Amino acid sequence: MTPTATARTALAGWPIVVGLVCVLPWLGLSGATIRLVTLIAILSLVVSGLNLTLGYAGELALGQVPLYAAGAYATGYIAINVVNDLLVCMLVAVVLAVVLGVVTGLPGLRLGGWALAITSFFIVLLIPSVINIFGDRLGGLEGLNGIPVPAVLGVELDGNAFYVVVIGVTACWFAVFRNIAVSRHGASFLVLKQSPVLATAVGTSTFATKVTVYALSAAPAGLAGCFSAYLDSFLSPSTFGLELAIVILAASILGGATSVYGAIVGAAIMEIGPLRITAFDKYSLVAYGAFLVVGGLLLRNGLAGVATRIGRRAAVRIGSRTAPADAAPTEAATVDFPAVQGLPLTVVGATKRFGGNVAVDDVSFEAEPGQITALVGPNGSGKTTLMNLISGYYTLDAGTIRLGDQVISGLRGHQVARRGVGRTFQTPLIPEGLSVQDSIITGRFARHRVSLLATALRLPRHWRALDAERRLSRRIMRTLGLTQQADTRAADLALGTRRMLELGRAIAGGSSAVLLDEVASGLDEDDIHGLVRVLTGMRDAGITILLVEHNFALVRALADRIVVLAEGRVIATGGPDEIAAHPEVLRIYLGQGGEITGTRIAADRLDSAVDTALDNAKADRA
Numbered sequence: 001m002t003p004t005a006t007a008r009t010a011l012a013g014w015p016i017v018v019g020l021v022c023v024l025p026w027l028g029l030s031g032a033t034i035r036l037v038t039l040i041a042i043l044s045l046v047v048s049g050l051n052l053t054l055g056y057a058g059e060l061a062l063g064q065v066p067l068y069a070a071g072a073y074a075t076g077y078i079a080i081n082v083v084n085d086l087l088v089c090m091l092v093a094v095v096l097a098v099v100l101g102v103v104t105g106l107p108g109l110r111l112g113g114w115a116l117a118i119t120s121f122f123i124v125l126l127i128p129s130v131i132n133i134f135g136d137r138l139g140g141l142e143g144l145n146g147i148p149v150p151a152v153l154g155v156e157l158d159g160n161a162f163y164v165v166v167i168g169v170t171a172c173w174f175a176v177f178r179n180i181a182v183s184r185h186g187a188s189f190l191v192l193k194q195s196p197v198l199a200t201a202v203g204t205s206t207f208a209t210k211v212t213v214y215a216l217s218a219a220p221a222g223l224a225g226c227f228s229a230y231l232d233s234f235l236s237p238s239t240f241g242l243e244l245a246i247v248i249l250a251a252s253i254l255g256g257a258t259s260v261y262g263a264i265v266g267a268a269i270m271e272i273g274p275l276r277i278t279a280f281d282k283y284s285l286v287a288y289g290a291f292l293v294v295g296g297l298l299l300r301n302g303l304a305g306v307a308t309r310i311g312r313r314a315a316v317r318i319g320s321r322t323a324p325a326d327a328a329p330t331e332a333a334t335v336d337f338p339a340v341q342g343l344p345l346t347v348v349g350a351t352k353r354f355g356g357n358v359a360v361d362d363v364s365f366e367a368e369p370g371q372i373t374a375l376v377g378p379n380g381s382g383k384t385t386l387m388n389l390i391s392g393y394y395t396l397d398a399g400t401i402r403l404g405d406q407v408i409s410g411l412r413g414h415q416v417a418r419r420g421v422g423r424t425f426q427t428p429l430i431p432e433g434l435s436v437q438d439s440i441i442t443g444r445f446a447r448h449r450v451s452l453l454a455t456a457l458r459l460p461r462h463w464r465a466l467d468a469e470r471r472l473s474r475r476i477m478r479t480l481g482l483t484q485q486a487d488t489r490a491a492d493l494a495l496g497t498r499r500m501l502e503l504g505r506a507i508a509g510g511s512s513a514v515l516l517d518e519v520a521s522g523l524d525e526d527d528i529h530g531l532v533r534v535l536t537g538m539r540d541a542g543i544t545i546l547l548v549e550h551n552f553a554l555v556r557a558l559a560d561r562i563v564v565l566a567e568g569r570v571i572a573t574g575g576p577d578e579i580a581a582h583p584e585v586l587r588i589y590l591g592q593g594g595e596i597t598g599t600r601i602a603a604d605r606l607d608s609a610v611d612t613a614l615d616n617a618k619a620d621r622a
């Protein structure tokens, strides 16, 4: 079964499972069992929020407990003092948790990594003190008593009705979570998790994505808090401590942080196991630690990861169409890239200093559409710095960069990408957890946007965009020879194929100009053939290509124009033959090892490989 078919089956099965869980009270199950299922639902809501931040976006924001506490105390206070209405309390709990989630996540916008984890754990430690400050309203350290039985529009809900609401709302949240996780937004989170630089390169604002993740992940924690307050009619600050934070983390890791339904499995294990056994209290922290170690070290992506791997093996046995990751791309019949409007990339007087070191010194050149402009020079001559200046990763100290008529210097990296500057990296940046097809599609997100709401609710706009993305990605995969590998995990591919994939991603974004950073390094003869074919195809499609490359044989064969840098300055500009015979270029660069190929084939064989590839490319076009 293909992943799409598996997803469809899961989608069809979900209402049946939810329906069955909803009718459990009428099947004669004990009150204790119904309470247990309710607790699993509540914990799974909180864990799902952590899965979103940690598993999908890679943010170590571990502060789910304060958001849960905020939802619970807001519900308790409102139900006792303002209005006892479950819907009102749910709404307030979600809004409060989202606001808190964004505010407490703010350090993550700057800190990231372990600093964010420690900050979020610190906020957990503050909960009792904060509750104590509002002691007269929130019951202080003794707890908040007297939360009434939940009601909706004045009608009290009995235990079974409340149970159905909890299960129904949890099921709806998981449907939304799943819709987002498998969509372009989920893919954007995975891109951010892989690398903020990659996120920027595909035009995703890391700031906006992080804020979205913090807000989204807070919503289920707020809901869970609301349900928990009504379930027990009592709230104690001691419930919302470090131990609960560790339970949530253990459930997430054990179930599988990069998974939707893993949150339910992890929550169920924690609720049915350790949290039920009173005699176990003494050893609880040791056991949670063990769960974390087992889940984190032994199970890649927890139990969900184990299930996925078993599913994949079964699919291979019954004859999956997915090609193995190490399979070479197949030769495509024709080069068929969507035509783009290439725009000239103009650099005027670009200067960048790092302290006293002038890395790029008054550099000017123009890269034309439908041409390959190569940027070459010895190590440390400023090529990468110049690429980073064009991409908006660094700010210029002087000068201007334009794409067509638009000045792009001064814009942030993701804004530059959105204006139409694509990029590949010396070490290909391919997100873990995405298939080849989905990785190509990520290039399209920033320039063709679909709202989170349209995605979460599967509105027509979502389906239209998905359809267009699939058609475009199939066309690009055909040209790259990757059709057989459409469903293969992209990160597992061989180096040459990953480089192709980066090119496909830039093409999918409809980039007017593409910056290629040492695109041939580490490639073998077959890879070079494929690369030359694709690069000439991109040039013929009208894209402006700026190629940074140490492999002068390749540059000489491919480039229409070469710009040579040395010590941050342009020392020569011209056609390949002119540059190859330029006395200063020979003295400073080519005579000093510029011919060293950086590829996995010898220099003499490289020439013929490139020639053959160019002949093939010409034959393709004919």
Ligand SMILES: Nc1ncnc2c1ncn2[C@@H]1O[C@H](COP(=O)(O)OP(=O)(O)OP(=O)(O)O)[C@@H](O)[C@H]1O
Pocket (backbone or CB within 6 Å): 354, 357, 358, 359, 377, 378, 379, 380, 381, 382, 383, 384, 385, 386
């Ligand atoms: N972030 C940075 N901070 C300080 N100095 C830097 C930084 N990035 C680059 N440099 C310096 O700027 C100069 C140009 O470096 P750059 O990496 O752009 O050269 P390059 O031509 O790309 O070299 P290579 O071919 O080895 O990749 C070097 O002296 C380098 O040490």
